[in-house]
Amino acid sequence: AQKITQTQPGMFVQEKEAVTLDCTYDTSDPSYGLFWYKQPSSGEMIFLIYQGSYDQQNATEGRYSLNFQKARKSANLVISASQLGDSAMYFCAMDTYYGGSQGNLIFGKGTKLSVKP
């Protein structure tokens, strides 16, 4: 069965500093995608970054980078130069792609990030 584990219920970071949010995953499918989403208090899910299981390089999107360690089955999100607007819930998610069919997205329980001024 596929599973996403986020072990940090809450994290604090000082404004302008970098922070790493942990995510480990479990799947037996060889082809999968890993996602990070941000959910502010308003509720919408905002896509941040994607990493495919066969991608050789770590994904980066502006201040977001994904530290993908396939052997350890981890996909940590690194946010550089934190801003007050980064305060939100962050969810790691995964889908699988096997046999020509894409599965659905499964989520971890999330990490609440608070950025301190």
Added chain:
Amino acid sequence: DTGVSQDPRHKITKRGQNVTFRCDPISEHNRLYWYRQTLGQGPEFLTYFQNEAQLEKSRLLSDRFSAERPKGSFSTLEIQRTEQGDSAMYLCASSLVGQSRSVANYGYTFGSGTRLTVV
């Protein structure tokens, strides 16, 4: 296209009443997903459609829940005889799924959700 729309944004209902939510996906997307998110938790998968066919249902989708996607466009999620445990945010998402995986078609777009409160 303005993205995925969900209606209503908020719904308060009395226990035992039926409620129906609507989701309008991005028009060119062929997949539509429903998720439920309770306070402090991540979204949990309920069901998804590819075009008009309902391809998978979670065990979370009890007999009181039914989802439809007539003509492969908008979708409705109905909850019959609501219970207090049904109180949650119901999220809809859509995606474009093809034969191969590419940057263009890996993305899921979420709506803003419908927050249901059963009193």
